[in-house]
Amino acid sequence: VDITVEVPAGWLVAGPGRRITLSEPDSSSGRVRFAFRPPSPVPAVALLASAFERRAMDIDGVTFEILLSPKHLDNLVLFADAQEPIRERISELLTESARLGLPYPYGGFSLVETPHLLRGFGGGWRLDSVQALPGMVLMKETSFPTARFARFFDDPEELRELEDAEGGIAGFKREVIERFFDNDFTGGNIFLGASRNFVAYQTSATGRGAIALNYVLDELFNRLVTGKRGYFSAHEFDSQMGVTMMGTMSDMIQGESGAIIDSIIANTVQRPAVWDRALASSLAELDPSDDPAQVLNVMALKGGAVADVLYDGLGRQRIAKLLAALVDRYRGGHFDAVEFVRTSKDIGVDIEPLLGDWLNEAALPGFLVSNVIAERLAESDNAKAQYQVRFHVRNDEAAPGLFRVRYMSGNRKRRSRDWEPTWNNTEPFRLAGYQSVEVGLLSRDPPLEIWLEPYLALNRKALRLDIPNIDFEQRSLADPFLGVKPSEWATDPVAAGIIIDDLDPGFATEYDDGEQLSNFQFQVESVDDGTTNVTLSMGPSSATLEMDQGLPVLPDLFGAGGGFGMWTRDSNEPRSWGKYRRTYARIAAGSGSRRAVFTAILPQDGMWQLSYHSPFAGGKMRKKGEHNARSARLAKLGGGSGSERSGYDLTLSAGQRAWALEFDASASERGWNDLGTFDLSAGTVRLSVSDATDGESVIADAIRWIPANEVESANPRLSARIDR
Template sequence: MLIRDSASTSAPGINPLQVALATAASELRIARRTVRTWVFAVLAIGVGLAIYHGWSFQHSQMGLVAPPRFALPGFGILVLWILVAGIVFMAFDIPGRDARERVAEALDSRPPSNIALLGGRLVAVALAAWLPLVVLAVVLQVGGLVIEHLDARFGVPPEPVSLATFMFVDAPAALLFWGALVVLLAAVLRNRLVVALLALGLLAVHVWAVLMTPLYLLPIVSGIANLGLPGSEILPRTVSVADVVHRLSVLVLAAGCLATAAATLPRRDGASRAPGLGAGVALLILGAAGIGGLAWYVEAERAERVAWANAHETALDAPRADVERLSGTIDVNPGGELEIDVVLDLRTPESAFDELQFSLNPAMAVHAVRLDGTDVTFHHDLGILAVTPPADLAPGVSARLSIRASGIPDPRFGYLDSSVWAMDETLMEMPIVLQGDVASIYEPNFVALTPAVAWLPMPGANFAIDDPSRRPPDFHDVDLLVRIPDGWHAAGPGRVQADDGVRFRPGVPLAQFPLIAAPFERLALTMGDIEYELLIHPDHLAGVGYFSEAERQEPTLQYLERGLQLRLGLALSYPHAVFSVVEVPGQLRRYGGGRIMDTIQALPGVQMLPEHGFPTRRFAAEPPFEGMPDEMWLQQQLFSAEGGPHGVPAAAGRSRNMGPYLTSASGDGAIATNYLFESLTASLGYGRRTVAPAHWLQIGLAPGLSPPVKVLNRLMGTATFSFGWYQFFGMSLEDRSAEFSFTGIDATATTEGVDILIHKGNLIALAVQGLMQRTKTADFLALMRERHGGGTFTVDEFIAAMSETDPAIAPYIGHFMREDTLPGFQVSDVRAFRVPDDDGKPRYQVAVHVRNNESAPGVAGLMVRETRPDGLGAIYHQAPFVQMPGNTSREFGVFTSAPPADVRLETYLSQNARVMRLAIPRVDPERIVPEEPFFGFRPSTWLPPPLGIVVDDLDSGYAYVSPPERGFRLGLVEEDDDAEMPEYNYAVPAPGWHRQGDPLTLSWGKYRRTLTRIVAGTGEGSATFTAELPSEGAWRLYYHLPGASASAGHHWRVGGWNPGDDFGTYNLEIVAGDLRIPVAYDARMGVPGWNDIGTFELPTGPVSVTVSDATDGQVIVADAVRWQIVNDPDR
């Protein structure tokens, strides 16, 4: 027998490339016949179609989510992870397959090199995993185009640039790398089970790393361009230079893995192992160095932004010039640079100064600076332009400074004082990046220059722009000529006609000047003396066309006429001739800085319209609700068209152009005062005031999502603000808010401070609106503009103007702006009865006594709801709000045309905390009480009657035991016995005791009305009320219930929906000394209020009432118990 020398080289004439191609072709045939190939291909395509079309369906439901075409990187990585798992099972036996299939000797007869053999098989496996992506992409793109043409609901075509980027740049590199890594593991470990487990473990680590890595590092870790960022059709996202370098580095790593695997393969191919192993290690080092260099680069970019922020925070307190007028020319050169040549007429700082400091974007190169016509020395570093003035320039004098600069503004320079930088967050943390990730845009086909990036010179530091207590705004006149390309439109405040460009000359002083320009499609509508224009991308006109069709045009115009009014008397008129609604790309940042980071939809003279909302909605694909008339459906669609991404209305912030952009508070309490000022402005109908700070943005459309669903929602770019789910702030925060006065809140320190500010501000604004009503509120705002327009005001000046407008409100506004004490309201039982008819129409009187039992002044109002005669909807009656001085009582009255269905007392900012739902007595419609009905309020001498001994769920005599948690637990979190009881949220059901304090349920409390509740259990949970009886004898026990169910009388029950609130038998136990008395009470027979449990002979001393969670109903409520001695003459 001839023995071949194992050290001999490969047979002559064999081309390694031909071998690799032949091997790849053979491996593809094997993959085609392998079941697991088809399993993962079908799984990837099926999951991809289900997710994509599922999100398309959600988008068609009133536009609640953005179209999935904008989330292709997140969608792609989900499918890619499935295919990578498939690669593990297709490649884990490649090195040892020849021996197992007994073809090794055949291969050795004409030995191909290991690198060619493994390389061909790797390419085949990667291609087999990539082809399902091709199929999925073709189905989505072609099917989406057909579906879009047919106006069907399921499906929209993917954004082609993002799709091509993923298909041809991201996915191939990832598949080749993972395939090579699995081949290397198989060559080294030589055990298929170990290889599969280790590879899948590495994939799990990769998934975890992708979800937990900050966004600025995510492209390096994930290998997917623009993952987690909002997509765009106006400015499609593609690969950056860093992405290209990364993919090349990944391919080098893959080559290193392959070379190392070839060198460590037991099979000898005639080549020396050392050179191959050295080449493999060198390639691995080179690839790792490339990725490490990218990490260093992005860290350096982040460090640069930190350096800017530190420099500007340091410069915040430096003397600042007061700019009185800004004029000059702006040249927008798409594909080139921005050029500015501006003149600042200013007044020098009032205090001594060595230099004049201005903020100017660090990417702008300053070419010349002249002061009063003379060249002066300057330096521009870290975004601070420092001008050295002549020695004889005195403080507080007028001067003229001219600056000429050019460049492309760096968007990272915006909002340097942000408490959270969006790119520092991981995918599973605050998803605020979905509100935009760049503060400015300067691209060949779109320019958005926001004031935040200081693209124009701004006096002082570019820091604390949203905090007027630290940096009051600098209002000044503006006169700028902007030259833009032919065919472009520009938006900004005060636009007027000009022959050589677009001129912006606002008629009022402004502190900010934004500029947005692009080749928009322009539509205009003139109403009164204001021109409303819509500047929208030419490819996004479908929604406009839908509402412009003949059958919808007239009602649409009527709707717009009602909604676009920006005038309430000459004193509060819109200050510009043109109101521009401008579509902006998804990547333009639409939230501010500081701690609040509130959503910014509007800028001076400009209302931003995010492309993920109205512009890309497919209204024609949204079928009407069953049975809904066409007119009502149109109204519903018009209303939903106002909704923007994440539930923020498209017109949010429009009211800022009527007041907050024209004047501002300054000094202590300025943030709080500005918040109230803007809320009152919005209340006049200039656009809904939607507060949406960054920390309220939550992943998904609802709270309480499971981790997998949360991951899916985040990768698909779905988020919503919590105000869509929570009617009130948490009880713990309401308790904390009582510790601060409104202007004493530090909203810059913590997010809790922000929430307290918003909580108190909303309640004070509602109280002021209720007391002053619309006319006086408008008079007050007009007075503020007249006195302080173009300047700032203090808290005292704000209070003085409101008190001057309505002297009656002075005690209230003065107290709640400055003090932290709160009123506390108690109410009598509701009286409801029928009174004599009005011309044959029945009338019912509802009356209740209300007492402010504290010394602090307050405000109260009564609301009564009656059901419409046709049963559809309700009619609301509101008694006028009235001030309630301390320790006084009033009687409120409302009359209705039907028996009351719901009675609530609103006290806004008080110790009662929330709306109080009151128990309604049964009304006999046949019995007419001969009383004259009254509406409004009148003086009263009512005092709360003695009730006996009451123990409430908020008292120290209340205690509870929750059932032990069951099921798998990680054991990383210990139980906290001192933790507060969690608050009940119907949207997030959970076991154990929860405290409920919203008007959904009628409950008891001296001031604050709450109850506790637990789902039916087995007796392991309980609540106990303990009291001290002063004497022995017969004591009657009362148990407070909302009625026969936890939501008795609420519209949920009327609508037929049972939220799991049905009562059953309550198992009570009374313990007094050695006495134990079990009591079974049928709560299905409960009435709203105090329910008589029975009379018991009890000794002096402590007595407890325990209610068990064991019941045949759905829920147990523990609200309050009341003991009353039977022979008490005062009972």
């Protein structure tokens, strides 16, 4: 494009790229003329003009400027001494992108203040941010221009400490600015906005699956150069925003989050409804006109996972080579999914072995993990191979999938207050359907934590593996094993006996007083299609709770103590039962009129042992090192403190017979607890668990029936557990 703009003298104009001055202010006309002639294509053009105050610097041939209202200059003064660290950071990003074959395409970049009332999102199904434009990012006046940064620098003692720290006060100020924009989830994140110039504004996908392909490419470039992630849509500010922010606040309180934006994304896309939609259709089949907000969430969930697979599986250099090839071939135009695959193959970056038909397949893998073997190896010359960990992983579904292993090792005796763990990540491993592999890890120090992280699977969350106690005196003579190799492991411990989990069809809830479920904070309403809506009141606003297979999901901040007087589902306890997902149902103590029912069909007459699964050891805290705000609260759910008895009201019924059973949750073991052995006929049996308890709440996780003569051979459970 070639644009000429005339404005009043004293005004400046921001546009696509570098601004060229065509004439000096004319005293007779009181006007001045500028031009914009970007050397690369622009998909859209925006012009913003005002009597701006300007600050600028030239970095590696690109002019960077910030244009503010003359009334909002306080922060420019505050951060004036951070100019050099800011220059170094921008130069670092430009140099790295150019080295990777993706130089900045325009000669200038403007950061422009706009009025708060100016709408920051566009139309269409996505309601995407319009604050990111070719050659510029807009920031509302209530953002950086008027943010109260001075409070970070009003403590003289802290300032003296910063002077002695690496980078000094100026370096700290640069970090403050970067964190500020990192956590802008309203569309004004300058890192995400500026990154669109390099790929998205140069070329884009079209045709079937284009929405998903463009999303993945955006994610890849962000990871490649800025190392940041995130997305914006006005859909975020819907009735679920309150629940999302409560989840984010809970993560921050419990110390389970890194950047705020990462927690917001996780609490947005990890909802049961998003997973239901993701499992129902492939990325190419997603119809943006059918619930566009949910389509965007599914895109973030599945598209983000695809980007992670490509980035981790191919590496930075090959990802950069792929993006650069797409821009070079299709700059100013479009490409479809077939051309994308062809381009990747032409440059020797074949993505199909990693992902298969990721655009058109909806099915997902499901991973099972065997018990872990951990041992100390015999002395060797390899200092990094002192400890061996081995375990088997099976994909128990037809769809292929990928996982990696993240693990930490260390010597507990050498740990101190300043001790920082060392985490290691394996490369992604691909497992075909119904395939098993054995994984081997080596470390210099004893293993402390091991996580199996599926990129996208029915497990939904990472699996934390239980590490057995290591006999440090015993040395293994086995050869060190690092990596993966084919395995014949196909044992499914879940198949031992007849297990009914809270996610199985044999689980249901019953209410004798369903019309009395609503209270001052929760409103329960039956819908014509047979489902139930639960609305949470939060002062003047309200939010509809997510439903997970018929049960509402209570935000963590509302889960303290006894919880809610309706059966709810929790998926955050790693020791609950489940084949892929680990969840349990719970309810606050009540009168006995609200029940969870486990129904099973016994295939034969005989003596059957019944067990009840408890995710918590009654009244006991987690071991030291696993304690946090959440575990302290959850330790009470099984029956309060160790001195408080928590009896459950259980009733077993089979045909015309019924038994009242006793179960003291405060004395329970974590895992399977024996409820007794019964002489039963083949057919339907029901275990009813009511809300009557002298504790704070009742938990319904899973039950297990085993023929009495097979009890000794039953494999109790998988070693892996799911956690955040």
